[in-house]
Amino acid sequence: MKLSLVYEVVRWEEKAIHAAAKKKGIDIQMINIDTLSIDLEQGKLAQFGDIALQRCLSYFKSIHLTAVLESKGIQVVNPFRIASITGNKLYGTLALLKAGVPTPKTMISFTPETALSAIEDLGYPVVLKPTMGSWGRLVASLSDRDAASSVLEDREQMFPIYRVYYLQERVNRPPRDIRGIVIGDQLVAAIYRLSAPNDWKTNTARGGKPQLCPITKELEDICAKAAKAVGGDGLFGVDLMETPNGLVVHEVNNTTEFKNTVPTTGVDIPSLIIEYLQTQKK
Amino acid sequence: MKCLECDGDVKIPEDVLDGEIVSCIDCGTSYEIFRDKSGSVQIKPAKVEGEDWGE
Incomplete structure (x- = not known):
């Protein structure tokens, strides 16, 4: 089975996944989306191998390339059917509601x-x-x-x-939310994201601070249910808030980042991703 | 490599990958790594964050 990783900019995550593959002796072809020009009538796109890990920063570029790759018989993680839901907050909320996953009004x-x-x-x-x-x-x-x-x-x-x-x-929550990393259908790591001073948002990209979050049965169950709601069996970053009535899921992310989760939890997410890709049948 | 803005040093890690972002240690300007036709590592100004960038 041949693997590829499609990217636009190499972040910590892409570099770590590449290193994890190398450590396991697995050749993963790194493909910069900005170098591509694809004839849609071309029969096979051999450079992508059997499975392509979609890690493009640009959602629009990634969803379009995923559609092309799948049309050529290449398995993409995450697939188009998941990426098209998780890439849009409304579609994601509709999927969560349909599956009965608690989510903010x-x-x-x-x-x-x-x-x-x-x-x-x-x-x-x-x-x-x-x-x-x-x-x-x-x-x-x-x-x-x-x-x-x-x-x-x-x-x-x-x-x-x-x-x-x-x-x-605006949910009545502590000044933090939770990011759970789901691989396949399993919650493998979780962090609290504490709001930066003078900011109500918790995104670590905006200065939110990571802190270890214990994995409870409640957290495991709701993350698995949220991942299943948006299509299941893939790689997800599930965002949750703690409310007086329990956990609610406000978003499921498609090309999740984990550079803060790995050092905070000690979980080797890049290796788990490679192992997950190897379990995919092709 | 030399920074295109201030001529300061831009350190390139040994295991650098195409598309990786590196910064000038003096002025902080960010650069994206690419390889020229001969396969040599080069730098170009990093892209500005797109409206659809993210997770």
Whole structure:
């Protein structure tokens, strides 16, 4: 079985996966998406091997390349059916709701007027998120009507995807959330992400600090259920919050980052990913 | 390698991969690694974060 790793920029994660493969004596072909030009009528794309690990930073580039590779019979991890759900917060929420996974109360609107009405139904403060995006980018906490009106007015001047108003209750949680790493259907590691000083967001890309999170039966079960909800059997970063009524899942990430999780938990996630890829039948 | 901005040192790790980001130790400018036609390691200005970048 031949493996490839598709990337756009080599982050800590891609380098660690490459090193883990090398350590196991496995040849993994590193392919920079920016070097590709693919004739869609070309029969075989041998350089990608049998299984391609999709690790592109750009969601749009990655989902399009995944579609091409799958059409040529190459197995992609994660596959298109998972990536298309996890790449969009609305689709992800719909999948979680359908599977009965606890998730924050969410509303969707398509104009500033109906969004404002939805915000007031949810009750301040409300979190407005782009349906596509990551690292907390353009995620806004709307504390009152003035703030909400101002942000909605700004969004109207932006690219159309930002005019789809995905609105979520701001959950009463401690100043941290949980990131669980799921490989296959198994939670293998978890960290708390503590908000940086003077920031309510917990994204480590924005300065959130990692801390070891014990793996409980409750955490294991809800992470496995969330992964299954978005398509199951893949590599996931499940984001959860602690509420007075238990854990809720607010997002399942597709090309999850783990550079903070590995040193915090001591779990060798890159090696586990390589082992998981080797179990894939081809 | 020399920084294209300040001429400071840009250290290239021995196990560097194409697409990896390295920084100038003096001014902090980030560079992306690539290989030229001869296979030699070169640097170019790193990409700016895209709106669809992430997890």
